[in-house]
Amino acid sequence: MLIMGVTKKMKFFKRCILAGVALLGSMGVTAQAETQMQTMLGDAPSVPKNIVIMIGDGMGPAYTSAYRYYKDNPDTQEIEQTVFDRLLVGTSSTYPARVSGYVTDSAASATALATGTKTYNGAISVDTNKQPIATIMEKAKALGLSTGVAVTSQINHATPAAFLSHNESRSNYDELAHSYLKTDADVMLGGGQKYFPASLIKKFEAKGYQYISDFNQLDSVKQGKVIGLFADVQLPWAIDDSDSNKLSKMTTKALALLSQNDLGFVLLVEGSLIDWAGHNNDIATAMGEMEEFANAIEVVEQYIRKNNDTLMVVTADHNTGGLSIGANGEYSWDTSIIRGVQASPDVIASDALANGDWRARVTLNLGFEPNDDELSQLSRARMQGKEVMSTSIKQLIDSRSNTGWTTVGHTGVDVQVFAMGPAASLFSGYQDNTDIATKLISLLPKKKL
Numbered sequence: 001m002l003i004m005g006v007t008k009k010m011k012f013f014k015r016c017i018l019a020g021v022a023l024l025g026s027m028g029v030t031a032q033a034e035t036q037m038q039t040m041l042g043d044a045p046s047v048p049k050n051i052v053i054m055i056g057d058g059m060g061p062a063y064t065s066a067y068r069y070y071k072d073n074p075d076t077q078e079i080e081q082t083v084f085d086r087l088l089v090g091t092s093s094t095y096p097a098r099v100s101g102y103v104t105d106s107a108a109s110a111t112a113l114a115t116g117t118k119t120y121n122g123a124i125s126v127d128t129n130k131q132p133i134a135t136i137m138e139k140a141k142a143l144g145l146s147t148g149v150a151v152t153s154q155i156n157h158a159t160p161a162a163f164l165s166h167n168e169s170r171s172n173y174d175e176l177a178h179s180y181l182k183t184d185a186d187v188m189l190g191g192g193q194k195y196f197p198a199s200l201i202k203k204f205e206a207k208g209y210q211y212i213s214d215f216n217q218l219d220s221v222k223q224g225k226v227i228g229l230f231a232d233v234q235l236p237w238a239i240d241d242s243d244s245n246k247l248s249k250m251t252t253k254a255l256a257l258l259s260q261n262d263l264g265f266v267l268l269v270e271g272s273l274i275d276w277a278g279h280n281n282d283i284a285t286a287m288g289e290m291e292e293f294a295n296a297i298e299v300v301e302q303y304i305r306k307n308n309d310t311l312m313v314v315t316a317d318h319n320t321g322g323l324s325i326g327a328n329g330e331y332s333w334d335t336s337i338i339r340g341v342q343a344s345p346d347v348i349a350s351d352a353l354a355n356g357d358w359r360a361r362v363t364l365n366l367g368f369e370p371n372d373d374e375l376s377q378l379s380r381a382r383m384q385g386k387e388v389m390s391t392s393i394k395q396l397i398d399s400r401s402n403t404g405w406t407t408v409g410h411t412g413v414d415v416q417v418f419a420m421g422p423a424a425s426l427f428s429g430y431q432d433n434t435d436i437a438t439k440l441i442s443l444l445p446k447k448k449l
């Protein structure tokens, strides 16, 4: 406290008051008293009109630290802050219901974040008795708010599904896709054409949705309900995509469409593929996904600077891969290796298998020249097919950059919470993932406006 500057002190004071206002609100103090306190504080309301929930799937603390060093300019003395450093407010535990132990999957965690209730791994917003639990999206809809999701996986994947729907299993992709007809969600953007056949799309159109499947069509959507599916299943890896800013563009469009509702909106944005890269133990691809998720957060940060009635809460549903910054007893992590990689290991492997001059092509794609030992290892892997070649490339990037992994699954470490906007201070300190949902739901209007 003593060393706080004046501005910091004022910010701290304001945060305390805002937290107090939120507390008074939950104690039933009149709206009039709240408004008076808001006036004292200037323009920013104490309770948000709009809520943006952003989930970095699998984005445990090592990912945000790794991203800081990945983005660091080595030519300057200081290590630059990232958007994650700027917005950090707290931490969250992620454990599922007792029956599933301490390590959650995305379905149980998304259920916790969407409903405030813990459930078993695999459950899509149903409780341990497989009974549906109302989600924040459903509550928002009932109050007249608009709702939307913008994700890089298929839109019926576990995380968005738990915000929009209910099912005893995340694997019931077709049932989940059909169930979206009943959600009345205003904006659904991501991948998943495979699960939405023409007959189903017709039903969405009959309900007033505009369907688009070409990413360039996104520009032309100016109003109304939209379902945009831009890939058969998930979107391409950002590192391989000629347009690597798809998530931030979908976020921009979702904000533009949803903000047309004067009553407000709830939007879920997910950097879904951070988790998929983590499962693959693929550091170069993971950093590409982190970069685009950070871009999407910055889109919302800019939106809040212009619209101070909007709250953004960013977190992860769990940690994936047990990523380690430094490995094998060595005190080093070489980001220049990772930054130099030009494509995902899958693409580098396919390219190497398809071409006779593969050594030169791999060198070009990796951004560094493998030594003789490494080349003979790659050569052996190449003869065993794409998957072995891809694994060999990932291992080479790991050993050169000194990146470690402990699992191809999830881990139970707590994740971080980042927030900005009205009531952001509610999310400071330690909390459980169910608390995040409970707090967000408490910030919705008390009754239909």
Ligand SMILES: [Zn+2]
Residues within 6 Å of the ligand: 058, 106, 275, 276, 279, 320, 410
């Ligand atoms: Zn996962």
